[in-house]
Amino acid sequence: MSDLGPGTTGPLTPDLEGLRRLERRVARTMNVRAMSRRVWFSLPAIGQIVAAVLASYAIAMFVLGHSDPILAVTVTITSLGFTRDARPVRVLRSVVGILLGVMIATAIIMLVGQGIWQLGVLLVVVMIVARIASTDTTFAVVAATPAAVTLLIPLTGSPPWFRAIDALVGGVVALVMTVLIPRDPRRASLRDGRALYSVLSQAVASVAEGLRHGDVGAAELGVGRLGRTQPLLDAWSQSVETARSVARLSPFLRPRLPELDRQARALHGADLAVRHLRLVARRCEHLVRGGLRDVVLARLVEQVGQAIDLLGQELEDLLLTGAARSVLLDLAKQLDPLTLVPEGDASRSAVVVQLRPLVVDLLVATGMSLPEAQAALRAI
Numbered sequence: 001m002s003d004l005g006p007g008t009t010g011p012l013t014p015d016l017e018g019l020r021r022l023e024r025r026v027a028r029t030m031n032v033r034a035m036s037r038r039v040w041f042s043l044p045a046i047g048q049i050v051a052a053v054l055a056s057y058a059i060a061m062f063v064l065g066h067s068d069p070i071l072a073v074t075v076t077i078t079s080l081g082f083t084r085d086a087r088p089v090r091v092l093r094s095v096v097g098i099l100l101g102v103m104i105a106t107a108i109i110m111l112v113g114q115g116i117w118q119l120g121v122l123l124v125v126v127m128i129v130a131r132i133a134s135t136d137t138t139f140a141v142v143a144a145t146p147a148a149v150t151l152l153i154p155l156t157g158s159p160p161w162f163r164a165i166d167a168l169v170g171g172v173v174a175l176v177m178t179v180l181i182p183r184d185p186r187r188a189s190l191r192d193g194r195a196l197y198s199v200l201s202q203a204v205a206s207v208a209e210g211l212r213h214g215d216v217g218a219a220e221l222g223v224g225r226l227g228r229t230q231p232l233l234d235a236w237s238q239s240v241e242t243a244r245s246v247a248r249l250s251p252f253l254r255p256r257l258p259e260l261d262r263q264a265r266a267l268h269g270a271d272l273a274v275r276h277l278r279l280v281a282r283r284c285e286h287l288v289r290g291g292l293r294d295v296v297l298a299r300l301v302e303q304v305g306q307a308i309d310l311l312g313q314e315l316e317d318l319l320l321t322g323a324a325r326s327v328l329l330d331l332a333k334q335l336d337p338l339t340l341v342p343e344g345d346a347s348r349s350a351v352v353v354q355l356r357p358l359v360v361d362l363l364v365a366t367g368m369s370l371p372e373a374q375a376a377l378r379a380i
Helices: 014-063 070-080 088-112 116-133 137-152 161-180 186-213 216-227 230-249 254-289 295-314 323-332 346-365 370-378
Strands: none
Touching (some): 014 161, 014 186, 070 088, 070 161, 088 137, 088 161, 088 230, 116 137, 186 216, 186 230, 186 295, 216 254, 295 323, 323 370
C-alpha cells in the first residue's frame, strides 16, 4: 500500500519521490539554521555563566580554602541561567531565594543531621518560609532546590556552614558578573522590536491588499497576524526593560541608554497602535466580506504600513530617523472623512475615523509628544 493516500496503490512516482526528498532536505536545513541561531544568541549568556562559575570556584577554593565548593558553582549557574529576564533585580531575587534555602538547610544539618526525614522537614520549612517571604510562586522553587542539594551532599569534614559561605560567594559573583560582563540584552530587545514591526507591517499590507482587490483571504490573513502580536509585544517589553536595567548599572552599556529609551518609546507607541490596528483590520475585513473594493482606503492603509515599516527600520538605522514621521504627518492631513468619502458611506467613513487615533499613536512612537500628534490631526 502506498502512502499517497487512502485507496491509492503503487509506488511513488519519481516526481513525488523527489518532492518528498526536497521537503526533508528543507526541513533539515531549517532545523540546522534554528539550532545555529539558538547557539549564536546564547553565546553571551554562555560566556557570562562560564566566567562567573570559574570566578566563584576560584574564590571559594583558592581564597577561602574550601575543598568542595559545589554550591558556589551551582548557585552561580542557577542565579544567572538562560532566562530572557537578565535584570540585576531578577538575579538578586534568585540569589536571595537560594541563600534562604541554603541557610535553612545548613541550620537543619547542624541541628538534626542528614537523612530522608530531615529532607522532608527541610522542604516543608523552606517552602512555607518562601511563600511567606514572596508572592512569586517561583521563589519557593528557587529556594527549595539548592536547599535539597545542600542537605543531600555528604559531609566531607568541612563545617556545614561552609556551604552557606559558598552559596554567598556564588550569589555575589553572579550579581557582579551581571554588571561587569553583561550579556548586552540590547541585541535581544532590538531583535524583538524588529520582529514585532515586521509582523505589523506584513499584517497591514495584507489588509490593504484585501481592500484593493476585494480579497477576503488577504484581509483574514491580516486580522490573524495582528491577533498573534501579543506574545511579540510581551517579549519586546521584557527585553527592553531588561536592557535598560542592565545599562543603568553597567558602565559598559550605559552609553546605550538613549538608544534603549528610543526603543521603549517605540514599544509604547506600538502597544497602543496594535489595539487600533486590530479594530481597523476587523472593520476592513467586514467590508471586504460585503463585497467592497476600495482603492482610496487601500492607499491609506498602505501608508500606515509604510510608516510602520520605517519605524522598524529606524530602530537600527538612525539615518532614517524622521522618515516615518514624515509619512504619518502627510497621512494625517488626508484623514478627513468628509473629503475621502463624499457620498457619506458610514462604513467607509468609520475606517477613516479609526485611522485617526492610530496615526496619533504611531506619531507618538516616532518621538512626537501626544499634544503635538493630536494637533497634527486637528490641523485638517
